[in-house]
Amino acid sequence: MESGKTAVPTTIVDAVERSIETMRKNLSEPLSIDDIAGFAMYSKFHFSREFRRVTGVSPGRFLSAMRIREAKRLLLTTDLTVTTISHMVGYSSVGTFSSRFSGSVGMAPSAYRRFNGFVTSVKVSGKRDAGGSVYGSVTAPEGADLGLIFLGLFPTRVPEGKPVSCTILPFPGPFEITEVPAGTWFLLGHSVPGHACEALTEDQAVHVGSLGPLEVRRDTPLGPTDFRLRGMRILDPPILVALQRVRSKAFEADIVRAAG
Secondary structure (H helix, E strand, O other), X not given: OOOOOOOOOHHHHHHHHHHHHHHHHOOOOOOOHHHHHHHHOOOHHHHHHHHHHHHOOOHHHHHHHHHHHHXXXXXXXXXXXXXXXXXXXXOXXXXXXXXXXXXXXXXOHHHHHXXXXXXXXXXXXXXXXXXXXXXXXXXXXXXXOOOOEEEEEEOOOOOOOOOOEEEEEOOOOEEEEEEEOOEEEEEEEEEOXXXXXXXXXXXXXXXEEEEEEEEEOOOOEEXXXXXXXXXXXXXXXXXXXXXXXOOOHHHHXXXXXXHO
């Protein structure tokens, strides 16, 4: 949760965590919101409201993100076909799966596998003229194991698809994101340890941050903003957007060997 919000009772947080863990174990099943609410032992409407309050997104959206994250992992670590993987993560139609994957990750499943989980460049959406900007400073816990820091502005709290604008920082400190279209956006960020593979964030000591909604106006800078990275939790929506290979050539070679 973002700072400044009313604390959610521990019983609610525990129930949401329990439901997320159960989702993770049943990704191949055709789960409904009623099923997910039942895991947490709440009514559908009450659970959906509390789930969104804790995670920032709906249970269905969170489940969809978990399915795509698992598909990313399977594409890079197994030789299973795209059709098999789509069924393993709960899609009865490979066409629907491929469309959802492409929209969330930024490339088709087959291309994601072919390029070892990376894009040649981070494409942005939205108009690039007469934009505003967002600036401020990134902080992280003392001693945090950080790699490069990705910051992007997205229309929702899930880091997926094309950011409207973004930047990459070598370490915590000042940042500025320019050419931001006017609108309401969420500033999302993450950093994978320098020794880890950026394309496989599961089970890594990933640091994330979220700020927003932010109202960006035409030709107007927004800031300064204090963007705080923290250790990723089970309650954080999965990271879906594919990034460039921004490590050294030696590390890229390690990625290829690990993913192959």
